[in-house]
Amino acid sequence: MVDLFLDLSEPHRHLVHVSLRFTPATKVLRLRLPAWTPGSYLIRDYVRHLEALEIRQGTERLLPSRSDPAGWRLELPSLQPLEIHYDVLASDLTVRTCHLDGDHGFLALAALALQVEGERWTPHRLSLRLPAGWQAFVPLPLQADGTWLAADFDQLVDTPVETGPHREHRFSVAGVPHRWVCWEATAPDNLLKAHPTLLQDVAAVCEACCRLMGESAPAAPEYLFVLHLLDQGYGGLEHDTSSVLQFGRQTLLKPEGYRQLLQLVAHEYLHQWNVRRLRPAALCPIDYDRPVIVPGLWFAEGVTSYFDQLLPHLAGLSSEDDVVHDLGTDLSRYLLIPGRLGGQSLRQSSEEAWVKLYRREANSDDNQISYYLKGAILSLVLDLELRRSGSCLAQVLRDLWARLGRWGRGYREHDLLEAFSARSPGLADRLPAWLDGFEDPDLPAYLQDVGLMLEPQRASAANLGLKSSLQGGALEVVRVVRGGPAQEAGLVLGDELIALDGLRLRKPEDLAPLLQEQQCQAITISRRGRLRTLAITAAAPAIESWRLLVDPAAGPEAEQRRRQWLGVVPC
Incomplete structure (x- = not known):
């Protein structure tokens, strides 16, 4: 002992x-x-x-x-x-x-x-x-x-x-005891007062996780949720029989805030299967002293991130419109990150987690992509591809759980490829190409299968390819987009923006009204205390977001497939 x-x-x-x-x-x-x-x-x-x-x-x-x-x-x-x-x-x-x-x-x-x-x-x-x-x-x-x-x-x-000095609240999921403990530094149990059905809703999400996995009960013999409800913050960490969550009170005030909390609950709870027991072989056993390469992190976190948006809907706690909105938000974030197109493949993102994902800097969007985010988008594509063969992603997850996770056996990449290709033979070639390549799958075609479409939203002003913010009273460049007009003009991080065509700049909003698309303009900056003027030519307005919409031209068959997809029912 x-x-x-x-x-x-x-x-x-x-x-x-x-x-x-x-x-x-x-x-x-x-x-x-x-x-x-x-x-x-x-x-x-x-x-x-x-x-x-x-x-x-x-x-x-x-x-x-x-x-x-x-x-x-x-x-x-x-x-x-x-x-x-x-x-x-x-x-x-x-x-x-x-x-x-x-x-x-x-x-x-x-x-x-x-x-x-x-x-x-x-x-x-x-x-x-x-x-x-x-x-x-x-x-x-x-x-x-x-x-x-x-x-x-x-x-x-x-x-x-x-x-x-917190209170503990108890509930059960399929007869398995669960505990909920929330630390609220301002007012204990204020969350339950604001959302009196919280524990029932959490239990419903947990039951939805069990149904997703094809199980009658959770994998853990008992379970503890710990929530830190802070002024701001977001995150979670999974354990075999517990999870720790951090969430912001300010986010809860937004219309979608409570749904996001339930999605966080779903994400960490689903990890008791996918990650904790169905575990990458590189983590069997865990080496606590040094980093190990885990190529399957895209599956461990991406698949879980994909399902965490579907699980509240499966529990009857969010609508179809909610899922489409939240999925559209993720698709928009993904499509606006240039690093997906050549900076880092999904496999590289998994392998380089130790040195990149948790150490973001100003240029990160240009040279990397999150295996959480791209893994979730690929999971969407895999789910819709599998449905073309009469299967679905949930069935692949259940197959891996039954063959490996239930017995505590770690999986390697060939196990994932076998599981996917067994349900859809074409994925034997497509999946490795998607993991190693930089070209996006045909997202519009896959979304069309379930009657959805992406619509770009362009900015109202010309595009300089930079972001600025007030830093100590100075208007400072905080991001320069790789290959954009600002980089071509020679601007770098930390430059102070003084004037454009002789007109003073004091805040980020001052820049857009002065931009003349496709015209060379003089931008005055201060770099390390010395003034200089550069020539810059703004490009056409950039796409600033994407909206995911129900395609009004989609027929009843696409609508039926969409309902099956949202209900995690194979086609």
């Missing part, structure tokens, strides 16, 4: 006091802190928040040697029990880091729990010390002594811990 004790009794210090107790099996001991947490593919170097490391054996203090920035080596005088103490700064409020203050505590245990070499598959016992009036919400079996028991280190690290 490895005992992990976490002391949160001084939340105002934002420090978690950690104690690790165990009896060593060898006299040479190695310790490591994970570098990342599963589900979020970025090396986070959690060790940067660790301080005051102290190791004792009995009354003797032992001095470890650093083997690398996140690892230590220790030679022991005996095999007597060890105590390791250290503090971890908890000041980062995301679903994959730790945060502790006077209102609540959230712990991602990958950032807190040292891995003891040789003890990965040993049971780990978790104990907590909390401020008065707080309670803990932990998706692990609770023991009679008030501790929680993880079967091994992997289950421990897969355990998000929420603490605070």
Whole structure:
């Protein structure tokens, strides 16, 4: 047994006091802190928040040697029990880091729990010390002594811990117990007061996930939802028997905000099948120390992102118009990202997640595409292609679940190709081409199958191929589109826009009325404190968005196919 004790009794210090107790099996001991947490593919170097490391054996203090920035080596005088103490700064409020203050505590245990070499598959016992009036919400079996028991280190690290004076709400899905815990820093349970059917709606979405997977009950024996309702924010992280969500109150005030919350619930809940149990082979087992290439992330996240918009509709909580609107928003975002056309293929996006997706910069739209977004668009195409063969994407997902996921076997790319081509033989060639290529599938033709069409919406002003914003009172260039007029004229990020044809520019809205399409104009800028004038020629107004509409010329057969598609029913 490895005992992990976490002391949160001084939340105002934002420090978690950690104690690790165990009896060593060898006299040479190695310790490591994970570098990342599963589900979020970025090396986070959690060790940067660790301080005051102290190791004792009995009354003797032992001095470890650093083997690398996140690892230590220790030679022991005996095999007597060890105590390791250290503090971890908890000041980062995301679903994959730790945060502790006077209102609540959230712990991602990958950032807190040292891995003891040789003890990965040993049971780990978790104990907590909390401020008065707080309670803990932990998706692990609770023991009679008030501790929680993880079967091994992997289950421990897969355990998000929420603490605070919150209330817990219980409901069931197909007889499986579920818990809902919401931290609202301003008004506890205000979300339930504003949306009194929330728990019933969440349960309906969960049941829709089960139906999508062809299952009578969830994959997890019990489930915990933790929601951080913040002023602003959006995100989630899946676990085997739980998920952590962040959502913004400002978004909830919008007409589509509540639907977006249910879509986030659907996304993370569906992950208990697709990702957690139906897992890429590269993550079997997980290497907590370094990045691994996961070519199938487009399937893990893209398919889940595609279905998260359909699941509230399947649960009876959104309309056909809602789905078309939300899908149109994603299609518009996708079609306006130039990086899809040559910067990065979908396979490359999956393989380069560690160094690109979570490290966006000003030029990211020109050289990359999100495997979430393009994966969802490809999932739409695959679903509609499969329907031409009398099948659907849900059936492929169920096939993979029955053959691999149910037994915890990781999948490789050839498993995905076999599953798709078994339902639609033509995908044996098309799918690899879509994964490796930069040319879009014939989206208009596929959408026409279900009576939908895309309509471009052009900007009202000529196109300079740049974006600007006020930075410290200066009108600064924050994006230069690759190959656009601004780049051809020589503008770069950080340039301050002063004037166009001698007329002063003070805010972004000043630029559009002065632009003359296809005419050379003089733009005055300040670059690193020196004024200069460049010649720039604006292009025709660019497409600024796309609308997805029901095609008025579509016949009843297309309408029938659309209803089958939205109902996740094979054609």
